[in-house]
Amino acid sequence: MPAPSSNIRRSAGARFWIGLVHLWLGLASGLVVFIVSLTGCLFCFQQEISAAWYHDVFFVPAAAGAQPLSALLRTAGDTLHTPVDYITTYRDPSRAWEFMSYKTNDTALTYFGNVERFRSVFIDPHTGRVTGFRDYKHDFFNVVKYIHWNLLLRDPIGQPIVGWSTLIFVVLLVTGLVLWWPRRWTRAARRAPAPRRWTRAARRQAFTIQWRAHKRRLNYDLHNVLGFYTLLVALVLGLTGMTFAFQWFYRAVGAIGGAPAAALVDTSGGAPRSLDAAFAHIRDTYTGASRIGLSPPSGSTLYLSAYDGRETYYNRADVTIDFRNGRMSTTPFARRTPGDKLVNMNYDIHVGAIGGLPGKIIAFLVSLVCASLPITGFLYWWWRRVPPGRRPRSSRLRR
Incomplete structure (x- = not known):
């Protein structure tokens, strides 16, 4: 059967070049992808953790009515000794209202130089009592957010690095799916006199992690199998991240469904x-x-x-x-038009909040897997650099 054999060889050649692209793009972007994924994972539950940690600041005894907003605004300005730039009020009578002051220095290189002030005062709307302060400039979750956003650099410097690394990550997900796809399932292989394609061993190799296998085999499964299971959500996280980083992508998404x-x-x-x-x-x-x-x-x-x-x-x-x-x-x-709605939903999709607590849990787990992929991918490449004769037989991975 010369024709199927020729097709299989061509398929293997295509996989070789796709694998080469996957390898070098992964090595080029791996560190940034690891940092961005890990910080995204840490940020998922920042609202829940902050609400518990600063409970006495965020929450007040529930009561009816509220003081005039203008009076509360004057109290906030006198307390902060700076202008108030944004106010967040709540329908829930047990929540304190937040008065935020924010100022940047666009000539600075890093986040800490760029943000001159970023702090809030929280006030009981019923009594006008100050319940506490937050210094967001040095807040753990805010620093994590800006590592995720721009690697703690100015936006014109840091965001392109994050954006292009995210775009490369999207390409890696697609090429990774091609490499994950077992050869025996290809069209050429189906025409060849090959063994049954859906054997138990084939399914086990493609969809399960062999926890008791040699460390190289386990690392291979952690990279390929976990990458496969998280592919769709990881693509959503990557594409929504690109909307923040690239104005052209933001405009393209917003153009869906016509003008606002x-x-x-x-x-x-x-x-x-x-x-x-x-x-x-x-x-x-x-x-x-x-x-x-x-x-x-x-x-x-x-x-x-x-x-x-x-x-x-x-x-x-x-x-x-x-x-x-x-x-x-x-x-x-x-x-709003469909594109305008999609742009407005982008942040909530990106952090998983649009799905409530289950959505955040999914975003957390997938971000954690995304952070692991550069590590397992690097280890797989590094271990394969050892001459074949010196590798244990169990580590020779074949699909």
Whole structure:
């Protein structure tokens, strides 16, 4: 049967070149992929851990009513001795409200030089009592996030490194699937007089980890089998990460489904014209919102976001109020185009929050596997550098 034999040889040649691409791309990006995956794994449960660790800061005795937001804002400014840049309020009466102050230095090279201040004060909305402070600049999870985001470098330097490494990782996942695919399942092999393809041994080799095998065989299985099982979720994590890193990819995702829908504009001039009145209006309008975030008025314009999800950011309504003429524009989540919705969901998909606690657990486990792949891949390459005659027979891996 000369034809099938020729096809099999060509298939093996293609696998050789794909394997070579997989090897050198893996060696080039492995360290960054390991760092980004490990920090992503650590960041998955930061909200739950922070809420437990800083419970006395984040939570207050539940009570009815709240002091005027403007009064709480003055208290926060006097306490921080710096302008407040963002406010997060909660519908839950047992949550303290957060007043954040943030300033950057865009000429610095590293994260610690780039972030001049990044701290928050938390205030009991019922009594006006300060419950505590957070210095996010030196906070463990925030440092982990910025290692993940830009390797603690300025965005123009660090983000391209992370972005291109993530793109390479996506390519590695695809080429890894090709290399994982057993030769006996290829079309050429099916036409050749080969043994049965779906034998128990074949399934065991492709889908299970041989925990009692030689360390080289075990390492091989940890790389190939775990890589196969986590492939789809790892691809989602990689592609959503690329949306942060590359503007061209962000625009391409946003272009799905057409241009963003126009905001609903109320031109009657009847919108509230003060901070307290505007905040009360939004709370009464979006009764299902678990939290409302806003920036203190910039000139005469107030920007607010009402979030429906308890920990997610995508399902929100963005509101802009002009105090000068009483005009208000609103962009609810339901009016967004599919691409706009996908862009807004990107962060929540990336961290697994869109699936609640199960989604975070999946993101955590897959990120952990992704962090292991550069290690097991490097060990597999390193051990294969030993001359074949010196390798134990059990370590000669054949598919």
